[in-house]
Amino acid sequence: MTMDDLSLNLNISSSAPSNQTKKQSFASKRNYNDDFDIDDDLGSAPTVKKKKIKKLKEYNIDPDNYEIPKKTEVKSGPISSLFQNNPDIPNVPTRRLKPVSEALFAPTSYEEFPGIHPFMKKNLNEGMNITQVTTVQQLSIQPILDGGDVLVRSQTGSGKTLAYAIPIIQKLQEMRPKISRKDGIYAVIILPTRELALQTLEIFTKLCKSFTWIVPSWLTGGEKMKSEKARIRKGISILVATPGRLLDHCKHTETLKFSKVEHLVLDEADRILDQGYERDIAEFLEILKKQKPQFQSILLSATLTPAVQRLAGMTLQNPIQIDAADSTDIHNTTDSLVIPDSLKQHFIVTPPKLRLVALASFILGKCQNVNEDEESKMLVFMATQDMADYHTELLSTVLGENIAFFKLHGSMSQSERTEVFKTFRSVKSGVLICTDVAARGLDLPLVDWIVQYTAPSSSTDYVHRVGRTARVGHEGSSLLFLIPSEVKLVEELQNRRIRIEEIKLKDCLQNLLSVKMEGDLSRLADGNVETAATALQMSFESAVLQQKILHTSACKGYTSWVRFYASYSKDLRHIFNFKQIHLGHFAKSFALRDAPSVISGIGKPKNKEELKNKKMAINKEKSFKQRGNFSKKQMLSEFDSGLPQRKPSKPRKK
Numbered sequence: 284m285t286m287d288d289l290s291l292n293l294n295i296s297s298s299a300p301s302n303q304t305k306k307q308s309f310a311s312k313r314n315y316n317d318d319f320d321i322d323d324d325l326g327s328a329p330t331v332k333k334k335k336i337k338k339l340k341e342y343n344i345d346p347d348n349y350e351i352p353k354k355t356e357v358k359s360g361p362i363s364s365l366f367q368n369n370p371d372i373p374n375v376p377t378r379r380l381k382p383v384s385e386a387l388f389a390p391t392s393y394e395e396f397p398g399i400h401p402f403m404k405k406n407l408n409e410g411m412n413i414t415q416v417t418t419v420q421q422l423s424i425q426p427i428l429d430g431g432d433v434l435v436r437s438q439t440g441s442g443k444t445l446a447y448a449i450p451i452i453q454k455l456q457e458m459r460p461k462i463s464r465k466d467g468i469y470a471v472i473i474l475p476t477r478e479l480a481l482q483t484l485e486i487f488t489k490l491c492k493s494f495t496w497i498v499p500s501w502l503t504g505g506e507k508m509k510s511e512k513a514r515i516r517k518g519i520s521i522l523v524a525t526p527g528r529l530l531d532h533c534k535h536t537e538t539l540k541f542s543k544v545e546h547l548v549l550d551e552a553d554r555i556l557d558q559g560y561e562r563d564i565a566e567f568l569e570i571l572k573k574q575k576p577q578f579q580s581i582l583l584s585a586t587l588t589p590a591v592q593r594l595a596g597m598t599l600q601n602p603i604q605i606d607a608a609d610s611t612d613i614h615n616t617t618d619s620l621v622i623p624d625s626l627k628q629h630f631i632v633t634p635p636k637l638r639l640v641a642l643a644s645f646i647l648g649k650c651q652n653v654n655e656d657e658e659s660k661m662l663v664f665m666a667t668q669d670m671a672d673y674h675t676e677l678l679s680t681v682l683g684e685n686i687a688f689f690k691l692h693g694s695m696s697q698s699e700r701t702e703v704f705k706t707f708r709s710v711k712s713g714v715l716i717c718t719d720v721a722a723r724g725l726d727l728p729l730v731d732w733i734v735q736y737t738a739p740s741s742s743t744d745y746v747h748r749v750g751r752t753a754r755v756g757h758e759g760s761s762l763l764f765l766i767p768s769e770v771k772l773v774e775e776l777q778n779r780r781i782r783i784e785e786i787k788l789k790d791c792l793q794n795l796l797s798v799k800m801e802g803d804l805s806r807l808a809d810g811n812v813e814t815a816a817t818a819l820q821m822s823f824e825s826a827v828l829q830q831k832i833l834h835t836s837a838c839k840g841y842t843s844w845v846r847f848y849a850s851y852s853k854d855l856r857h858i859f860n861f862k863q864i865h866l867g868h869f870a871k872s873f874a875l876r877d878a879p880s881v882i883s884g885i886g887k888p889k890n891k892e893e894l895k896n897k898k899m900a901i902n903k904e905k906s907f908k909q910r911g912n913f914s915k916k917q918m919l920s921e922f923d924s925g926l927p928q929r930k931p932s933k934p935r936k937k
């Protein structure tokens with residue numbers, strides 16, 4: 284059997300996909316070159332047709348820098364074996380730890396909870412199916428009603444939004460004479476991303492249903508400033524906003540007034556800081572305090588990092604500190620990480636070359652709709668947008684027949700993001716490939732698995748990513764992908780009282796034998812895991828070879844990943860050491876056969892041709908940068924709220 288025998292167009296299935304699944308597939312099986320008609324007249328330089336430029340942008344490929352395929356396949360590099368020359372997988376001891384515990388629910392029902400308007404209880408019960416009070420709600424509602432500043436820390440998915448939404452609406456509906464939308468803004472809620480802002484707005488809208496004179500609204504970008512200005516003019520009582528857009532309006536929209544503000548909420552404070560919004564928040568506070576010196580500040584976070592405490596120092600005065608972790612558990616919340624009890628955490632150690640097949644095998648094992656009971660929803664975290672773009676397309680191309688793949692990252696248009704967010708919330712089964720933009724605060728019901736295909740950049744990222752599952756008491760699981768040189772991360776997580784267990788690579792790859800594979804593949808696999816894994820890898824590689832655009836996307840994804848890996852902060856380099864990684868082996872995990880120096884001009888060229896290619900790549904990148912097209916998002920993990928970069932201030936306009 285030769286490698287070419289294995290280079291099949293893989294078609295893996297267990298049963299015919301349901302129509303529903305097919306309809307839901309955002310990125311369905313596709314041939315890239317079909318998407319791009321190419322003007323390829325003999326003798327003349329090919330140009331991309333205008334209407335196709337839009338398509339290229341959709342794939343996040345810059346049309347100016349897109350090399351047009353001449354209807355030929357990509358030249359193949361040498362095929363390296365998947366199972367040879369791999370580093371050994373170290374033995375990672377599992378420690379039995381007692382995690383920090385946090386009781387999710389308090390022994391109280393909303394029915395008996397004092398100080399809340401009966402209409403609000405009805406809205407909770409009938410509109411949101413909520414009857415029992417969670418611990419963080421029990422601890423926060425009264426202090427917020429009392430009016431002092433409050434700092435709240437509680438685990439992911441514990442109901443922090445209602446913990447402040449209920450008392451704020453309670454206070455606003457009590458005010459006499461009744462407040463009116465024309466008065467101006469009474470509460471400002473700041474969140475780090477648009478999705479979170481929209482999700483929070485939805486909750487305020489449901490709770491305010493019986494109090495028609497209180498009007499919640501939002502300012503998050505993603506639509507024209509003009510329409511947002513119109514909304515401001517109509518009047519808003521509770522403003523839900525992302526920091527960048529809020530500040531833009533503070534500077535450019537005169538009708539936006541804060542003189543009535545009674546409550547300021549900074550939700551997902553740790554994430555607001557991670558995104559570098561500290562300066563924006565400071566600037567906004569200055570503007571706010573000039574118009575309204577006294578108001579209640581509430582700050583919420585799932586982790587209490589020193590940076591969050593610094594932000595608390597800036598915004599809160601003599602705050603009441605609420606920590607929902609078990610008060611009998613002696614722990615230091617800045618050191619120990621609090622994870623929901625119902626979350627089972629795992630890690631897998633794979634040599635770099637085997638990462639892609641291990642991921643595919645894991646997805647196949649969990650998400651093929653064998654029958655309805657086994658339907659599974661999964662989030663897969665990638666380091667960069669280009670990686671997310673590429674893996675969504677690659678996995679859809681090879682496995683999209685039976686599994687619906689979706690993607691979510693900060694460079695997608697707002698309408699795409701909203702559509703994906705809404706669709707993925709409503710589907711029963713599917714894989715959402717995302718960057719950290721989806722990590723914090725998003726409430727996606729009943730996600731079963733969180734896969735971190737690239738490791739988180741910090742322990743808080745870890746907590747927030749895995750926190751997208753096991754919400755409000757539901758069961759959930761997580762899997763962290765590591766290469767052998769990264770296993771120290773497991774020890775560090777365990778030092779912070781994270782209980783995490785290993786899934787062995789060989790067990791994960793076994794899935795390839797239990798899923799039904801059609802045609803030649805099942806014959807070739809013949810009950811052998813290594814052959815099945817190699818066949819799967821070959822089908823990824825041949826998809827990339829056959830489709831030039833997929834190849835371009837693979838190169839972009841790989842390059843962005845290399846840059847990302849090289850940019851791990853100093854304090855993490857003992858785990859993620861760029862010098863220790865084998866770039867060629869990682870290229871294989873992007874289904875690329877080219878040498879790293881050819882893909883991205885990385886590493887020492889081995890011969891003249893490689894040197895020439897490298898120089899060309901560097902020059903191309905230089906001109907790209909000079910044209911201002913080279914943005915941070917192409918190299919870094921992104922937490923983008925989707926806002927365009929802010930331009931220098933313009934004079935005020937009405």
Ligand SMILES: Nc1ncnc2c1ncn2[C@@H]1O[C@H](COP(=O)(O)OP(=O)(O)OP(=O)(O)O)[C@@H](O)[C@H]1O
Pocket residue numbers: 411412413414415416417420437438439440441442443444445584585723724725726750754755
């Ligand atoms: N008392 C409750 N009973 C049942 N479900 C609840 C209750 N309170 C909130 N929820 C639901 O729990 C989910 C998570 O709530 P929320 O997003 O506010 O959590 P969170 O603590 O802010 O999480 P994260 O830190 O991840 O943002 C939501 O779907 C919400 O409707």
